[in-house]
Amino acid sequence: DAGITQSPRHKVTETGTPVTLRCHQTENHRYMYWYRQDPGHGLRLIHYSYGVKDTDKGEVSDGYSVSRSKTEDFLLTLESATSSQTSVYFCAISEPGPEQSRNTIYFGEGSWLTVV
């Protein structure tokens, strides 16, 4: 258990409304990630963070923003939700291994978002 909590776990929202998903970790991991999972696409990286206030884009970042003001929290915001953003969102953390590299990744339990 890597101590990752996602909230909310399930949400239904209307097109055009803002939505924020929260990822909270309790073990002071430096690296945090947001992925989305869709049928036929597997998991795709949205944004990631390598420290407080240090974030970067993943492969499907359009329409999403992130913030990390504290080590333990990584927020994903949909500024104006669209139906194409209906998905399952997974937060993940990684722990450095003996090679001092970012490796072994652990996932939260997922947040199911439906945009109607």
Place this chain on the structure above:
Amino acid sequence: GIQVEQSPPDLILQEGANSTLRCNFSDSVNNLQWFHQNPWGQLINLFYIPSGTKQNGRLSATTVATERYSLLYISSSQTTDSGVYFCAVDGNQGGKLIFGQGTELSVKP
């Protein structure tokens, strides 16, 4: 970017059978991991294996980095092994794991 292909896409086994799942990747990697997603959606890290061989109980994995593939072996399969198995790689682009499409395994009692 790196392409990751997994095979087979689907696999149905009788309980007790063995299986081999394959992951091919298109470029050199410094990070390769296998994950299991259970029927409830939970993603579990099975192996961090950029090269070499590892074993954990009935599961083992081998990565031949020079030939750009990795294999996940499941022996004496159980119904609890059902779910989707993902391979993911990092091509040294700042820790961005690229996932394959997964192999969906169904183990019948």
